[in-house]
Amino acid sequence: MPEGDTVWRAARDLDKALHGRELTRCDIRVPRFATVDFTGRTVKDVVARGKHLLIRVEDEWSIHSHLKMEGLWHVYPKGGKWRRPAFKARCILETGASTVVGFELGFLRVIPQDQEHDAVGYLGPDLLGPDWDPEEALRRLRSDPGRPIGLALLDQRNLAGIGNVYRCELCFLAGEHPLTPVGDVRNLPRMVELAHRLLEVNKDRSTRVTTGSLLRDPLWVYGRTDRGCLRCGTRVVRSEIGDNELEQRVLYHCPHCQPARVPA
Template identity: 35%
Template sequence: MPPMPAARVSGLRAETPRATASARSQMLETRIVVRRAAGLLRAARVMAPIAMSLPPPSFAIASPWASVLPKRSARSAGWVAKKMPRPIASRLAPIPRATCRAVESIGTSLPTSPVRDHGGVAEGDTILRLARRFESTLLGETVAASAPNPRGKAARIERLDGQTLEAVESHGKHLLLGFGELSLHCHLGMSGGWHFYRPRSRWRRPRSSAWAVLSNEEWEAVQFGGPTLQVGPTARVRRNPQWTRLGPDILAADFDPEAVIPALRADPTRGLGDALLDQHLVAGIGNIFKSEACFAARVDPWRAVGDVSDEELGKVLIAAREQMLSAVELGTRHNFQIYKRRQSVCPSCRGPVSSRGQGDANRTTYWCPRCQG
């Protein structure tokens, strides 16, 4: 029989020595404690947004995981999680266009909406609507001209000061304002736009960024940005290759689709979508109506022009013209059916919408492979 372990007597109670935990057990216990601490740390980060700042002296006590982590001094406690105050919205909601138009009619000084539809290149419908806006506000008026921004001074906008606006002409994506012997030619590109304001009203953009300001007693027409802005003798401006090399204006009253088809077929291997963007062939169609018109006509924009029939080309051109004229008459941008519907579904067949860059400029084309296949 093995000997009994020795017992130590304390008063009337005898105690037997307890077995000491092995090194493996101690290591396992340490890992559990560390994992619990890490879990509490993650939970605290998920419960509320945190901001990093120096800890208060009571961090080791106030922290929810202080009981499982070794205590640290205030200087070495590291970063601390604090609840951030919830931000308060201070930006006012934009004024609806309908409200602006209604208030305009009674002569208020609230700013009007800029003549600009979207973040892409201004297409023919935008320029035609802009021309009509000039006709209703400044045509036949003697204007005061100024250029707050150095870019406008370089374009010699101030030469128009005291001149009378005699003619307004739009051709594709280009606008021409005639002041007798002088003319202003502009192309808005992707960043430009004209804003119309009542005098002494607040502008939507800083005054110092305005390239051109044309005003009378009732209106201020303000131009911001754009790749082309120049003032010069009318004859020289009209000889500018940017103007003379433009194809037929798709929104012109005498536009004939059959006259444009031979020009589109000049390069039979060229994709239809890419050919429609060539302003030397037909002026005014941009990336929006390229995709929208091809979808309305159910023609694949990736087909080579030589493989597209005259009837299909005519349908595409007529669809683009009707959509753009509708946007002009309504005074709003076109209701997109396929454009910018990436990762969305076709409104007709509910199939996936595809998009990919096309042509040398790599402009994104949108199409439905099912409806336009």
């Protein structure tokens, strides 16, 4: 599932392929923007903002996309064989050397660059951004102390980059039940610091690891309903909360390592 680290890697790879290059093909397969053609224009840069990706094209345009659940970006040498069916392509950009294809993007639109702030300005501090600000992330999280931590971590207005896997694993690592109110979390600064560290260590690799064990068991509780908690073996509970996208509602937690606390 795409989280901030996935998008960070996509932005890095796309920037490598497109930065400063003139587009020789631009094919946007989203009805509203199908007539947009940036052929002949130069790509200024490609950046990630949380889970959003911005491809900035000369003369102040941005191709703004979000992977949602299934989306991904591939970079191929020009003329190279695609690893996904062409009908799933939503955006194709080509330079003299490479082809960049966005498949099954959750959304894609073209906006003037000066409207980027309206598009992504609501996001909280970006865990992988150059201006990561833990204090501001804490301030935003604490502004709603009654909200379950499992929901607050996923809210990109608090801090940007956490998806469902990290949300579940962070609650586990903090020993907190996902429904614990933010105001009752025992060490929120540590949780925020850990979020930053996990995304940082994972941003360069394609397998997401929170346990330190890349080969055998990369995750503590996420998706482990059949195998049990990696630490204690207790049956992992799968539940649902929230009202956002379907996959993001699914929660995993270990009732032994993350017991629900009775309010004092």
